Amino acid sequence: MGRAPCCDKANVKKGPWSPEEDSILMDYIHKYGTGGNWISLPHKAGLKRCGKSCRLRWLNYLRPDIKHGDFTDEEDRVICSMFATIGSRWSIMAAQLPGRTDNDIKNYWNTKLKKKLMGLSSQSQRKLPTFPSYHQTLPTSLAGFEPFSSVQSDILNNNTAFLGTNPCFNNTSTTTESLVSYYYPVKGKLIMFGREPSCSSSDGSCSQISYGREMKREDMGNFQGFRDQKFMLSCGVTPLEYDLEDVKLLINSSGDNNWCNNNNHIFIDENKTQEEVMDYYY
């Protein structure tokens, strides 16, 4: 059974908000608050709008603490660093940037920052992977995973202290490196290359992270859908572009070292584009 619509679509106004509507919504919320129920709010306030639309308008535009205007260099840096660590978790980023909304950050990233960083990235030299050295580039501290294990929980707990605790972010300026150098050793002996981890526990101390589609090594022959896709992987500083065959080789070689146990799995997020792939080993 399909989900019931949140409102009667035929009887709600869509499109840009008029100043009158803004005024009605603001007045109502100032007087009565949201009441914890956005769905009924427009009816009570006398607005012909969907509750979700009211919520969005309030959160993204009308709230008194919204900061309008250009992003600062510091905000740029925070966004880039967090994107490198948690991916497109705009709401978490917004929590780190007072006055900025997730929509603002998302738009800013998509229209400006991404292009800016991609421009820098295209200037950097790319090398084809050589897997033995790939293993050597892993820090020795990965053996226990503990040194960086606070990174993810810091982020998930909205703790700004993660900035600087991850060696990926030691550089103080916004650079390509801060964007694309990422690996995430976390509790549970997990390493993620790429980004956008999700964690099933709210305290960030998860022993299992799941995201994307699970693929076992024996499924590598079924990689047809990724044949023309490029994969950006990095451990340490310099991101490398991998072809499908590179990834397969990497997967198949990963069991030969002591930080990957048997029963390796790889997670490929099939929704991602060339700069967005993630592999989980556990």
Next chain:
DNA sequence: AACCGGACCAACCGCCCGGTT
């Protein structure tokens, strides 16, 4: 002045998750 294409951004859509019944 008119047209065009890209940039920008507000708003919508659909999905997921947690709470409630």
Next chain:
DNA sequence: TAACCGGGCGGTTGGTCCGGT
């Protein structure tokens, strides 16, 4: 336990603006 419901989120769309030709 399952269905329902609302809030929240990320992805996408479409309208507007603006600079170039």
